Amino acid sequence: MAAKDDPIVIKKYANRRLYNTGTSTYVTLEDLAEMVKKGEEFTVQDAKTGDDITHPVLTQIIFELENKDGQNMLPIPFLRQLISFYGDQMQMIVPSFLEQSMIAFSKEQERFREQLKGTFGKTPIDMMKTPIKALEEQTRRNVEMFQNAMRMFTPFPPAGGNSAPAAEPAKKEEKGDDLQELKAQIAAMQRKLDTMS
Numbered sequence: 001m002a003a004k005d006d007p008i009v010i011k012k013y014a015n016r017r018l019y020n021t022g023t024s025t026y027v028t029l030e031d032l033a034e035m036v037k038k039g040e041e042f043t044v045q046d047a048k049t050g051d052d053i054t055h056p057v058l059t060q061i062i063f064e065l066e067n068k069d070g071q072n073m074l075p076i077p078f079l080r081q082l083i084s085f086y087g088d089q090m091q092m093i094v095p096s097f098l099e100q101s102m103i104a105f106s107k108e109q110e111r112f113r114e115q116l117k118g119t120f121g122k123t124p125i126d127m128m129k130t131p132i133k134a135l136e137e138q139t140r141r142n143v144e145m146f147q148n149a150m151r152m153f154t155p156f157p158p159a160g161g162n163s164a165p166a167a168e169p170a171k172k173e174e175k176g177d178d179l180q181e182l183k184a185q186i187a188a189m190q191r192k193l194d195t196m197s
Contacts, residue, residue, distance in 0.1 A: 007041035012053060018044070033061050 008022040010032065020027045020042075035042055036058075044057040065071050085094045 007043045008035075010042050010044045010057075011047040012044055012057065013047045018057075019047070029057075029061050029064055032057065033065065036061070 008020060010027065011019045011021060013019065018027045018029070018032065019025075020031075022042075032042070032044075042054075043052055044054045045051065046053050062074075066074060082094070085091050
């Protein structure tokens with residue numbers, strides 16, 4: 001049995017099926033890609049010969065990912081340049097250079113994530129949730145303010161009765177009350193605006 005720190009052995013059979021000896025299950029190239037993303041170490045061996053075929057399998061994963069719509073990460077000029085290095089004197093240096101470049105890129109990416117986390121105390125996903133919550137809250141407040149504003153412009157209910165002259169003093173008194181209520185609503189809205197800013 002393999003030690004805990006040893007890489008998982010994936011066996012590739014002649015029928016092109018991949019077998020994960022760690023979980024005793026068949027896996028796909030997509031499963032291996034997920035294992036890479038999770039940082040799980042594995043080697044791929046030819047089931048018949050025992051040869052290590054990790055490199056061609058990882059290359060095949062990249063090929064499959066590059067052929068998915070919207071997944072292209074390797075620009076054409078980069079691919080052309082890379083192809084031109086095969087058989088060139090620089091071929092010996094390119095793998096080491098690319099490996100060091102990717103290590104540096106990964107470290108920089110991790111440092112950036114830590115800075116974001118330290119600055120905001122949140123992960124990038126949490127940071128995306130915060131503006132959404134703030135937007136929802138702002139939308140709720142805007143709807144509330146709109147409703148209050150619409151109430152101010154809603155016509156007052158009629159005073160009832162057809163005799164306009166007899167209802168005239170009551171209307172003036174009612175308008176005075178409505179004016180006071182309107183002023184109170186405006187003052188309340190102003191307080192809300194002050195607290196929001």
